[in-house]
Amino acid sequence: MPVPAGLPETFYCTEKIDFSKDVDASNLKGKSVVVTGGANGLGAGSVKAFAEAGAYVTILDINEEQGNAVSHTLNAAGHHVQFTKTDMTSFSSQTAGFKSALSFAPSKSIDIVLASAGLSGTSIKTWVDNLPTSQPDAEPELPTTVVIDVNLMGVYYTAHLALFYFKQTATSGDAASKQLILISSLAGYVTLSNVADYNASKYGVRGFWRAIRQSRQILGPDTPPFRTNLIAPTFMRTNMTTDVEPALTAMGIEFGAVEDVVAGIMRVACDESIYGRTVAIAAGKEAPGDRNWDLCDDWEGLDGGRDTLGGITDGRIRGLELCGLGNYGRDNPFREMARK
Numbered sequence: 001m002p003v004p005a006g007l008p009e010t011f012y013c014t015e016k017i018d019f020s021k022d023v024d025a026s027n028l029k030g031k032s033v034v035v036t037g038g039a040n041g042l043g044a045g046s047v048k049a050f051a052e053a054g055a056y057v058t059i060l061d062i063n064e065e066q067g068n069a070v071s072h073t074l075n076a077a078g079h080h081v082q083f084t085k086t087d088m089t090s091f092s093s094q095t096a097g098f099k100s101a102l103s104f105a106p107s108k109s110i111d112i113v114l115a116s117a118g119l120s121g122t123s124i125k126t127w128v129d130n131l132p133t134s135q136p137d138a139e140p141e142l143p144t145t146v147v148i149d150v151n152l153m154g155v156y157y158t159a160h161l162a163l164f165y166f167k168q169t170a171t172s173g174d175a176a177s178k179q180l181i182l183i184s185s186l187a188g189y190v191t192l193s194n195v196a197d198y199n200a201s202k203y204g205v206r207g208f209w210r211a212i213r214q215s216r217q218i219l220g221p222d223t224p225p226f227r228t229n230l231i232a233p234t235f236m237r238t239n240m241t242t243d244v245e246p247a248l249t250a251m252g253i254e255f256g257a258v259e260d261v262v263a264g265i266m267r268v269a270c271d272e273s274i275y276g277r278t279v280a281i282a283a284g285k286e287a288p289g290d291r292n293w294d295l296c297d298d299w300e301g302l303d304g305g306r307d308t309l310g311g312i313t314d315g316r317i318r319g320l321e322l323c324g325l326g327n328y329g330r331d332n333p334f335r336e337m338a339r340k
């Protein structure tokens with residue numbers, strides 16, 4: 001679509017992703033990659049893909065047992081992976097994690113950061129149901145903010161540290177750009193009725209990302225332009241969704257595999273021409289990632305609205321309309337989720 005009269009050429013942000021292009025992972029060899037949340041699920045799948053492409057990967061995660069298990073398995077296969085126990089909610093813990101990544105890779109740099117650590121949400125109904133308002137002298141208690149702390153503040157710290165170490169280690173001789181890959185969700189585009197903390201965190205990550213994605217020369221005028229892309233999966237089969245999967249499957253909602261998301265992450269990681277784009281991810285049909293698409297989260301795509309609705313109406317993101325988009329009824333599978 002041509003840029004409307006009177007508006008700058010940059011109006012439509014960047015070129016839409018061409019999913020027909022092959023993904024060439026050869027340029028990941030020797031790269032220094034940080035994966036938060038890399039002990040499980042989408043993060044662990046990505047760690048494997050980066051490591052198999054020859055990158056030096058540092059897993060930052062709070063789950064020591066799983067983090068060590070993933071790194072041991074991949075190192076036994078001849079790859080280069082380390083695990084550093086890290087709490088996303090602590091800036092000093094994340095800083096120590098980034099420092100360990102810096103010294104791990106022979107390049108003594110940090111080139112790619114994937115922010116995958118996250119928690120599932122809680123139901124606003126459960127909050128309200130549990131308020132002790134029937135007692136006349138009841139006082140409001142501080143609610144837990146852990147989902148916002150990990151999913152939004154944790155990503156904020158990760159992005160800050162990524163930019164710090166990208167800037168510190170970027171040189172004019174770099175062949176490839178430094179890149180930050182953030183994981184939001186389709187719940188950063190549609191309502192997940194009741195799950196307010198998760199919904200807020202994912203819209204928040206998306207908002208943060210939108211604000212930085214055009215800052216191509218943020219690392220300095222002479223370095224390859226900075227790249228950042230956003231990943232927005234629907235429902236994927238991981239530990240995060242184990243509890244809700246039976247109810248959602250019964251409603252006809254399809255669950256994708258970790259490999260569907262890894263395909264989207266590898267595409268943006270490897271293709272230097274992709275920046276400022278959102279990859280939406282639904283369950284693959286024939287091959288992992290064959291129902292990944294560009295959400296056009298820009299003016300041309302009505303801030304992702306056009307291609308989100310397209311995905312709902314043609315069934316790629318089947319089911320989100322059942323649990324979101326204003327469904328506050330008894331069949332909402334997220335009515336009773338709770339977290340202490």
Ligand SMILES: NC(=O)c1ccc[n+]([C@@H]2O[C@H](COP(=O)([O-])OP(=O)(O)OC[C@H]3O[C@@H](n4cnc5c(N)ncnc54)[C@H](O)[C@@H]3O)[C@@H](O)[C@H]2O)c1
Pocket residue numbers: 036037038039040041042043060061062063086087088089115116117118119150151183184185186232233234235236237238239240241
């Ligand atoms: N699974 C899905 O359906 C789905 C859909 C859309 C978006 N996402 C997002 O993808 C990302 C990865 O989710 P997943 O499905 O792989 O979940 P997962 O539970 O399998 O993995 C999340 C990882 O984050 C780690 N983590 C949690 N809190 C932490 C903390 N305080 N410090 C350090 N690490 C911490 C966990 O230990 C775990 O290894 C999350 O941001 C999630 O919101 C998932």
